Amino acid sequence: MPEASIRAIDCHNHYTPSEVLAHLRSLGDTSPIPIERSEDGGERVQLDGRWFPVQPEQYDNDRRRRDLERMGVTSAVLSPTPWLLAYRLPAQSAAALCRRTNEAMAAAVASSKHGAMGIVPLQDPTEAAAVLREAGSSLRLVAIEIGCHVGDLELDDPSLAPFWDAAEEEGMPLYLHPVGSLHRLSRYYLANLIGVPVDTTIAGASLIFGGVLAKRPGLRVLLSHGGGALPYLLGRWDHGFEVRPEGHVHISDSPRAYLDQVYFDSVTHDPKSLRFLVELAGAANVVLGSDYPFDMAERDPVGGIRAAALGPDNEQAVLEANAVRLFRLPDSAGGDC
Secondary structure, three states: OOHHHOOOEEEEEEEOOHHHHHHHHHOHHHOOOOEEEOOOOOEEEEEOOEEEEEOHHHOOHHHHHHHHHHHOOOEEEEEEOHHHOOOOOOHHHHHHHHHHHHHHHHHHHOOEOOEEEEEOOOOOHHHHHHHHHHHHHOOOOOEEEEEOOEOOEOOOOHHHHHHHHHHHHHOOOEEEEOOOOOOOOOHHHHHHHOHHHHHHHHHHHHHHHOOOOOOOOOOOEEEOHHHOOHHHHHHHHHHHHHHOOHHHOOOOOOHHHHHHHEEEEOOOOOHHHHHHHHHHHOHHHEEOOOOEOOOOOOOOHHHHHHHOOOOHHHHHHHHHHHHHHHHOOOOOOOOEO
C-alpha cells in the first residue's frame, strides 16, 4: 500500500474536555476534584493527595491539531486524561463525573476525524456497567478507559464481574492506563519510569491469571505503554504455570494462550523493543500510540514505527488497520481535527 494512503491512528492520546474543566471550576470548594491555579499561571487538579498539571495541550484543540500534524498522526482515539479516573470519589459523584465527561468526549469528536473513549465509576461495578452501555449505545464512544487497579482492588476482584460481563456483551474494548502508581518510587522520576509500566504489568497479569479473560473470550483489552513488562515476562509466566500450582487457580491453559485477547500500544521508546513486541504479540495486536501530550510521550510515534522495520504489511497494520478493527472505526476519515 502506498505510504501516503496509510492513515496513522494514535490510540494513546489524552484529552481533557474544556467543558469538564469549566464544570469543576464552577463548583469551587464543593468540586469532587479540587482545581486551582498553579505557580506558573496554569491550572492543576488534585486527586488522592497529588497534584496533576492541566497543560493547554490537554484541551486546546487548535494546538492539538498542529501537534498531531507535526507528529504525522492522521487521527486519534482520544482517551480522557487519567486523573479523571476518580475511583476514590463516592460512587454517586464519580458516576456523575463520568457521564459528564463521556458526553463531552462524544461532543468533541462528533464532527471530527477522531474517535473517543469514555470512563466509568468502577468503584460501583453495577453502575459502571450501566455507564458503559450508555457510552456505546447512546454516545457512540468506541472504548472505555479504566485504571490498572480500582483503589485497593486488583482487576480480577470478583466484585468487578458485572462490569467485565457488560464489556464482553457490548463488544466494548477496554483501554488500561495507570493512574497513580507505586508512590515509594519517589526518586529519579521512578514512579513513572518504573511504576507506570509495572502497574500495567500487574493489571495484565491479574486479567490473565485471575481468569477474567478466560471466562470472557469475547473481551478485548488494550494495554498502554507497550504492555509494561508483560511481553518480556511472558516466558517466565508460562514456565511458572508449568512448575507451580498457584497459577492454575483460575485458568487451565498457559498465560500465552490468552494473548489473542490482549492488544498493546507502541509506546516503547525503542525500535528494537517495539519489534520484539510485534514478534511476540503478533502484528495484528499492536496499535500506534504516542501518550500525547505528556512529557513521556513519543515525539515521533509514526517515525518510531517505521524505524522498527516491521515490513510494509505489519507497518500498515500497526499504524491503521488494527485500530480500525479493534475500535470499529470507519474505513476512511473526514472532517476536521
